[in-house]
Amino acid sequence: MKPLSWCAVRYDNDIFPGIVQDVDENDCVLVNTMTMTRAGQNRFYWPMREDIIWYQPHDFLCLIPPPQPVTKRHMMLQKDVWEKLCSRIDA
Helix, strand or coil, X not given: CCCCCEEEEEECXXXXXXXXXXXXXXXXXXXXXXXXXXXXXXXXXXXXXXXXXXXXXXXXXXXXXXXXXXCCCCEECCHHHHHHHHHHHHC
């Protein structure tokens, strides 16, 4: 079994962490993404149904370390990683 590769993607100008499932010959990336909570920025959880989508290369932001648990269900990205991603979206 290959190791999980965590990444950040952009969808509707928001940032979502997820796990890379596949990469095609055009560098599009298939990602199982987490959902953003309404409990503030940088809070994510796994949705009840998997959210697996192909992302174009320009929406694939970068590989990231795995999110850290905040509660039993919610997770967050490391603060410095989150800030770097936000600066890329705002630029």
